[in-house]
Structure formats: C-alpha cells, structure tokens
Amino acid sequence: MKPFFSQSALDAAKELQVDVSKGLTKEEAEKRIEKYGPNRLEGGKEKSLIQMILEQLKDFLVIILMIAAVISIFLGEALEGVIILAIVVLNTFLGVYQENKASNALKALKEMASPHAKVLRGGQIVEVPSSDVVPGDIAILEAGDYVPADLRLIESVNLKIDEAALTGESVPVEKDASAVLAEDASLGDRINCGYMGTVITYGRGRGVITGTGMQTQMGNIAGMLNDTPDESTPLQKKLDSLGKVLGIVCLAICVVIFLLGLLHGMELFDIFMTSVSLAVAAIPEGLTVVVTVVLAMGMQKMVRCNAIIKRLSAVETLGSTTVICSDKTGTLTQNKMTIQKLYVPSGHYNVSGTGYSPEGEITDEAGNVPATYPDRLIEGALLCNDATYDPDKQTIVGDPTEAAMVVLAYKHGMKKAEWESKYPRVQEIPFDSDRKLMSTFHKIGDSITMYTKGAPDELLRRCTRIEENGAVHPLTDAKREEILGVNQEMAQSALRVIGVAYRTMNAADPSPEAENDLIFVGLVGMIDPPREEAKAAIDVCKTAGIQVKMITGDHKITASAIGAQLGIQTDRTVEGREISEMSDEQLRECVKTTNVFARVSPEHKVRLVDAVRANGNIAAMTGDGVNDAPSLKHADIGVAMGITGTDVSKEAADMILTDDNFASIVRAVAEGRTIYANIRKVVGFLLSCNIGEILVIFLAMLTNLPTPLVAIQLLSINLITDAFPAFALGMEKEEPGTMNRKPRDPSEPIVDKKMTVAV
Known part of the structure; x- marks a missing residue:
C-alpha cells in the first residue's frame, strides 16, 4: 500500500472510505473512535517516589554504610549509627531530587495539540474536541488554526503551514493538494500533507485525516520519548565503579581485621566496632556532598556562559563531549534571512x-x-x-x-x-x-x-x-x-x-x-547567514579534538554551503533518504567520516545520535523543535535553544542556551572540563585522607594496640576536617590549555594509575 502522500487526494479518501463532499456520518465517526481510540498522545509509565528511593539505595557503598549503621545501633552505639544513616538519607535525597526534575517533555508535547477542530460531518461543518477526530474525517483548515491530526490535503488555496516544530525550518511551507509525491519523499518535502501540532499561517484548505493520536508524526515523537531509557552519565558510571572498588577493598580489609581480632583474642564487640570504624574510614562519606556542591557551583558558573543546566550531572558530561551534533537554523546560523x-x-x-x-x-x-x-x-x-x-x-x-x-x-x-x-x-x-x-x-x-x-x-x-x-x-x-x-x-x-x-x-x-x-x-x-562567532567556536572545537556534525532538515545544497562557510568538513553530504537505506552498522561507519546531514527526519536524528554513541563517543545534541526532542533525550547531553526552542525541546534537554548560540556550548564544554578536573582533585584528596585513616587503624590492629580513632571521630574527620579543603579544590579556576587538549577517553577511570600512585 502506497503512503498517502504518494496517492492522489481522491484515492486517499477512497482508501479511508469517506465522501469528501459530505464527510463521515456521526454514527461512522463513533465507530471509528472505538476502533482507533481518541486523538491524543499517550505517556509512558512514570516512576513512583518509592522506586526512585530504592534505586538510590542500590549503590554498593550505600549498602555498606547501611550495614555499618545497623551494626552500630545493634551494638548500642546509636549516635554513630544515626549519623551514618543521616549521610545515607542526605545522599538519597539529593539523588531523588535530581531524578524528580526529569523531563516533562511529553506533557509539553500534549499541550501542542489543538483543543478543538472543525470537521465535515454529514455534510455540515461542525466543531468537535480534537480528541474526537478520527481517520477519515474531513478537516477544515484556516489561517491561525493548528492542524488537529495528520492529514492528506484535498484542497489548498494559498495554503502555507509553519512546520518548524517538526522540521526545524523557519520558512512556512507552501502546500499543494494536487501534488503526488515519490514514496521516499522526506517529511519536509511532503507539500500535500499537514501534520498534528503545526500551524496554518496563510490561506485555507481541507484535508482527510490519515492518522490520529500515536499514529501521527507527533505520536511517533511521543513514542520515541517514551522509549528512551534513562542512562547514567560518564561521571555517575565512574563514581559507581569507584564505589564498587572501594566497597570490595573495604570488605576485604574488614575480613582481615576480623581475623586479626580473633587471633589477638579480642572481644567480638570490639572487633565489630573496629570493623565499623574501618568501614567508615574506607568510605569517603563527604564525596557525594562535595561533588554535588561542585557541580551545583558549576551550574551557576555556566549561567554566565548563557547555559542553564537542568540536570546536575550534565555539568560534567559537557566536559567529556567528543562529538557535538548541531542543528543548523538558529544555532549555527542567525535564523534571520x-x-x-x-x-x-x-x-x-x-x-x-x-x-x-x-x-x-x-x-x-x-x-x-x-x-x-x-x-x-x-x-x-x-x-x-x-x-x-x-x-x-x-x-x-x-x-x-x-x-x-x-x-x-x-x-x-x-x-x-x-x-x-x-x-x-x-x-x-x-x-x-x-x-x-x-x-x-x-x-x-x-x-x-x-x-x-x-x-x-x-x-x-x-x-x-x-x-x-x-x-x-x-x-x-x-x-x-x-x-x-x-x-x-x-x-x-x-x-x-x-x-x-x-x-x-x-x-x-x-x-x-x-x-x-x-x-x-x-x-x-x-x-540565513552563519553566526560570526560560530566559525571561531568550531575552530576551538577542532583544537580541542571535538568533532562538529551539522544535522538539518534543510536542503542538501544549502547545508553543504553553510557547512563549508563554517569550516565543517563537507566532502560528502548525506541526505535522510540515504540514511533510511543504511543498516545500523553502515550508519556507524558513515558518521565516522561524514559531518553534514540534510533533509533528516526525527527518526534519522535519533539514529545518527545512537550511531555516534555506538562508536564510543560522548555526544551532545542541539535542537529547538519538537522534532529534536527524541534525539535530545538519546544524546549524552541534550542542548535546547532558549529563545527559539519549543517547550517540548526545552523539557527534553539537559541544558538550555539562553542566547541560542553555538559558541556558548563550546564555552560550557570548557567549564565542564574544568569541573571534571576539579572533581578528580577532590577524589584524589579525599582518598589520600581515607588511606591514612585506614593505615592508622590497620597498623593498630596489627600491633595489638587500641583503636586510635572510633567511628564517630572518623566521621567528623571525613565530613568536616576533610570536606572544607575538598570544597576549595573543587572551586579552582580553569587551567591554561584546557581547550587545547583532546577529550579524555570516556572509558578512563576517575582514579587512573597516576592518581593511584599519588594517593
């Protein structure tokens, strides 16, 4: 069966079993709404508060701390146990708070739907709730209206529709109901169709509804948003890995301490309390708090770079970026003809x-x-x-x-x-x-x-x-x-x-x-000329070892010319229809050498971002339209435009540029690199302190001397004495040459061999 844009208007109406002069009867419309369901977008299942809390408590270090707290309370040392539990509660609260600020992109997408629609029912034009529109309805389109659902035009009189939300291109599309298009016509070239949520800017027309609800282009985007899995950021993965290593080391030392205690004939109570002290000494309890504060301060600094960070961990992710996939219109260009x-x-x-x-x-x-x-x-x-x-x-x-x-x-x-x-x-x-x-x-x-x-x-x-x-x-x-x-x-x-x-x-x-x-x-x-500062920013990216790829819904000639002016390699420009014909493996190879992509759809953008990430890169994706929301969610860091961006793209993103300027991303990347370098300094400092504490307790046990520091004293050292110097390290300014270095290897652990020796 041919797509509706490859059929004549009458053939499309015939397939949908409707008389274009009369529309559906009331009875037929009721049957179809039972068959196809209401014309509304569906949301994914949201996590409950309990689920979010339990996810925070899965961390290996948190489990060890909770066990230590329970043992302390059980052995009568309630104060120590309560303090340890307070640390766990604080860390859990911070984690849940950040997750609870997660994207409301789907809610914003739903708000783009028009509340009412004019349709032809039984030969009469009637106004119905948009949710009651069904496939086969004849929609009446007038300037200023939202298109209620996806449709094939059957009449167009000077009709222009603003499809920027779907395609990203700011010039309204001139529609032609008489056109019959090739089956591989891209979304931006379908001049005989209208799409849910787009706006009629000029003229009038009629169209037969071809898809409603989740069967529309907007529904497709909603589905991709629902299907996007929540993934840990590079920093979260590295801290989790560090936590597991510390946890295993902690357990191993506790076992040794337990055996030494038995060997020296110590009381079980004393052995347990010493083990608890050791567990407290081995775990840098202040690390999560210090890292959170450093990231929060980084968020404030990035505001000066015209970047608003929505997700705390995104601050560091920026510094890891190896590829920036950028929209053209308004980001690399001025969006002013x-x-x-x-x-x-x-x-x-x-x-x-x-x-x-x-x-x-x-x-x-x-x-x-x-x-x-x-x-x-x-x-x-x-x-x-x-x-x-x-x-x-x-x-x-x-x-x-x-x-x-x-x-x-x-x-x-x-x-x-x-x-x-x-x-x-x-x-x-x-x-x-x-x-x-x-x-x-x-x-x-x-x-x-x-x-x-x-x-x-x-x-x-x-x-x-x-x-x-x-x-x-x-x-x-x-x-x-x-x-x-x-x-x-x-x-x-x-x-x-x-x-x-x-x-x-x-x-x-x-x-x-x-x-x-x-x-x-x-x-x-x-x-639409390139931004003057965009070319300089792209040159900085080259020096910093960051690839810039331009992904646009615009035509191939325009994309290639703008790419050349900006200094983006344009030996080859790949169009959306070529992407459709590639397997995932072929696309992975393609993105290694191609930097300009034209006439792409939302699905293409998601595949491109996934292909870049599959090659081991940390990908940032910019966008401003509804069509960009799924790819913003799929990227390691999604960057939305604050001026021209839709609410949907802003909700899906991790970062919002208040000036819609590509150069601001590059400044934010430099800040992200500085923050990561400071976090490494913090980790190195805190681990050095903890190693000293472990050695003191271990040597005391080895020589059968009393434990010099009890758990509550160690907690005081970790949370107060060590924390303030750590905060100072976390606030250090950018070092010279930050953007002259290649991006760090995403697989490199936060504690490398050099730091291990230093600690």
Whole structure:
C-alpha cells in the first residue's frame, strides 16, 4: 500500500472510505473512535517516589554504610549509627531530587495539540474536541488554526503551514493538494500533507485525516520519548565503579581485621566496632556532598556562559563531549534571512550587513560605490510585500523572506510606510503555490503599476521585456539564458532567489491573466547567514579534538554551503533518504567520516545520535523543535535553544542556551572540563585522607594496640576536617590549555594509575 502522500487526494479518501463532499456520518465517526481510540498522545509509565528511593539505595557503598549503621545501633552505639544513616538519607535525597526534575517533555508535547477542530460531518461543518477526530474525517483548515491530526490535503488555496516544530525550518511551507509525491519523499518535502501540532499561517484548505493520536508524526515523537531509557552519565558510571572498588577493598580489609581480632583474642564487640570504624574510614562519606556542591557551583558558573543546566550531572558530561551534533537554523546560523546579492540586467551588486539590522550598504562587485543603484528592483521588492519591520527594535512581523526585502530597502534609505503612502496599493493578487507569484497594484501618477515577485523561472516565463539602465528592451533568448544562469549560480551558493518584474496599465486587473507581458527587473539572493562567532567556536572545537556534525532538515545544497562557510568538513553530504537505506552498522561507519546531514527526519536524528554513541563517543545534541526532542533525550547531553526552542525541546534537554548560540556550548564544554578536573582533585584528596585513616587503624590492629580513632571521630574527620579543603579544590579556576587538549577517553577511570600512585 502506497503512503498517502504518494496517492492522489481522491484515492486517499477512497482508501479511508469517506465522501469528501459530505464527510463521515456521526454514527461512522463513533465507530471509528472505538476502533482507533481518541486523538491524543499517550505517556509512558512514570516512576513512583518509592522506586526512585530504592534505586538510590542500590549503590554498593550505600549498602555498606547501611550495614555499618545497623551494626552500630545493634551494638548500642546509636549516635554513630544515626549519623551514618543521616549521610545515607542526605545522599538519597539529593539523588531523588535530581531524578524528580526529569523531563516533562511529553506533557509539553500534549499541550501542542489543538483543543478543538472543525470537521465535515454529514455534510455540515461542525466543531468537535480534537480528541474526537478520527481517520477519515474531513478537516477544515484556516489561517491561525493548528492542524488537529495528520492529514492528506484535498484542497489548498494559498495554503502555507509553519512546520518548524517538526522540521526545524523557519520558512512556512507552501502546500499543494494536487501534488503526488515519490514514496521516499522526506517529511519536509511532503507539500500535500499537514501534520498534528503545526500551524496554518496563510490561506485555507481541507484535508482527510490519515492518522490520529500515536499514529501521527507527533505520536511517533511521543513514542520515541517514551522509549528512551534513562542512562547514567560518564561521571555517575565512574563514581559507581569507584564505589564498587572501594566497597570490595573495604570488605576485604574488614575480613582481615576480623581475623586479626580473633587471633589477638579480642572481644567480638570490639572487633565489630573496629570493623565499623574501618568501614567508615574506607568510605569517603563527604564525596557525594562535595561533588554535588561542585557541580551545583558549576551550574551557576555556566549561567554566565548563557547555559542553564537542568540536570546536575550534565555539568560534567559537557566536559567529556567528543562529538557535538548541531542543528543548523538558529544555532549555527542567525535564523534571520538576509539579502546578500542583487542582479539586474546591467550588472551585479553586493549587500553588506546581516540579520534585521538596518546597517549595511549596496556596492558593486568590486566593493565600490556603484554609479547607479538598482532602485526599481528595490522598489518592487518593497511594495510587493506584506511584511512589517521595526528598525529600532530590529524585529519583523510576517514572512522572513519578505522581511529581508524590507530591510534591504531600509539600507537604501527607502522606508516602507513612506513608499506605501507615496504609491498606495489599490489591489493585489495573493501568492499561491500553483503560480508561485504574488502581485500588487499601485497608483503611480495617472496610471497603475503592477509589481510581481516570485520564483524566477515562473516569472521569466511571463516576461517579454527587460529594464536595463532605465530603458526597456525586448527580452532576448540569450538574455533569458543569462538570467536563468545567474539564478542557478545563486541557488548553488545556497541563496534563496526571488525575481521581480512589473508592468504599467490604465486600471488594476486582479486576475492571474494580468501577470503576463511583464518587464523583468532583477533578482534578489538571500540566505540565513552563519553566526560570526560560530566559525571561531568550531575552530576551538577542532583544537580541542571535538568533532562538529551539522544535522538539518534543510536542503542538501544549502547545508553543504553553510557547512563549508563554517569550516565543517563537507566532502560528502548525506541526505535522510540515504540514511533510511543504511543498516545500523553502515550508519556507524558513515558518521565516522561524514559531518553534514540534510533533509533528516526525527527518526534519522535519533539514529545518527545512537550511531555516534555506538562508536564510543560522548555526544551532545542541539535542537529547538519538537522534532529534536527524541534525539535530545538519546544524546549524552541534550542542548535546547532558549529563545527559539519549543517547550517540548526545552523539557527534553539537559541544558538550555539562553542566547541560542553555538559558541556558548563550546564555552560550557570548557567549564565542564574544568569541573571534571576539579572533581578528580577532590577524589584524589579525599582518598589520600581515607588511606591514612585506614593505615592508622590497620597498623593498630596489627600491633595489638587500641583503636586510635572510633567511628564517630572518623566521621567528623571525613565530613568536616576533610570536606572544607575538598570544597576549595573543587572551586579552582580553569587551567591554561584546557581547550587545547583532546577529550579524555570516556572509558578512563576517575582514579587512573597516576592518581593511584599519588594517593
């Protein structure tokens, strides 16, 4: 059976057994809701408080401490037992507190669903709760609505849907119900479909519901979130391993002490109390508290790096990172469309400045002040435009592509309000996906000028003349080929290209037939430019031995061009459909040498992160959309965007960047490396102290002398005397060359041979 986007609208409706003119009957809808269930997302089973507490008590060192406490209380030393138990309770509380702050990503995902939907039932348009929508329903779509469930469009009139939450790309998608697509079409290319939770920004349409609840793309994401296992961080694994070693050493020494006590004819009570003292001496009770405080202080430091840490252990995990998998839009780029190139039949122009700042100028190809400016091109781009721009706040309202044109005009000293007052709009022909054009009519003097903008190939097809140096000439075949060549050259440089044309007439004629016999004016080329600081940050990553991989839903050409500009190796760019054809083993080999991935789906992102981790790497993953949530959960550390990020991505992440800036991740990695180095110093110091305590007690037993330190004295040393110097070590500043070293081996123990000798 073909997917619905590979079928015609009528074939899809036929398969779903619905009359598109009448919709389902009330009775049929009730049957289907019994069959398919309500249109809502399901959550995974949450851990109870008891389960979380029991998990904290599984730790080997904790078990030894609890046994020591029970023995102390049983032998009448209640104070010692209570203090030991208090330490266990404190450690358990800290662990449960951190786990209880775990992600609420699924709750945020559910909140994205629209509460109500308009559907066709029995020939009448009715409003029903979104949970009552079923496969086969005909949904009515209007600007401002959320799409209630996954659907195949059967009608689209100038329909645009913002799918940024699913694909990560900020430009609304122009939909076409008449399109029939290939079966391997990626999610971002399915222009004949709508998806649950996305927003209709323009136009109207109708669609037949093809999937509800967990059978939607959102449901797929919810399922991946539910299926993501909770894993220990590298630090947790190393501390657990250290705990087991210490525990085994402790038990071994206790057995030796017990045997020595019997050999020396000691009372069993004294032997037990000495063993308890030894257990207390062997275990650095203050370690968990000191590490927790060091990590908490690290969290505060990272706020200065514009990074908010949600999970305490993520502070150290950052320092272990060997691969950063980054989204493109808004993280490596500015997420602000910027015009960089202009073309008119008489020549080329460059435009300086980035983003929505009005600062910038138009120069010729050599970078000089041009003899003439492309005034007609800029005027057409400004007037045939529905976006608004505030140059003081540098904010826009409307389509980012149109906003870039308004900013261009401001750079040239042309303010939209003044131009619209001077040449008022009297009529318009809205954009639609069939024509790929938009036209507006303006009163200029005694005549009407119609400005048209849109896809260059469609525009040129309707042009018969060109304007060159203020004069109008016939459009020759040679000139047409030249213009198409410039369009292709711009597109291959990852620029989004828009053509502008005009014609004059006596009266406004808002019919598509008016868009003929046009005079070609020129082309504008724009791009979402890379962040200036991102390239420098990527260079730091290279020095630090950290690989950077760009994973985006954007097109291959755009991804490759941006990757090249940022200095990310782009010998090969792999698309989502290629990933779909790879086995897990093939993908593991692919990620070793490939750094740019384009047109990827949420499932692809999860597979890529899993493949990177399967190669023994510690992976950080950035993202801002709903589509990124599963991969954020699968990564060793998920990094969400604080400005553009959805609530779902923020809840799924371990860290949130308040400035959406890739460079902030790199600064946080440096802080993470420093924190890990300080934790190693703390561990080394505390173990040195504990070894001294063990030797004192062991030598006393060996020489049949009284035990010099009892358990409560050892606890005082471990928790008070040793703790304060340990805190000081944990607060040390970054050492020179921290980011000039390769990442440490993830399998390297926290206590290596060098530290063992030092201790």
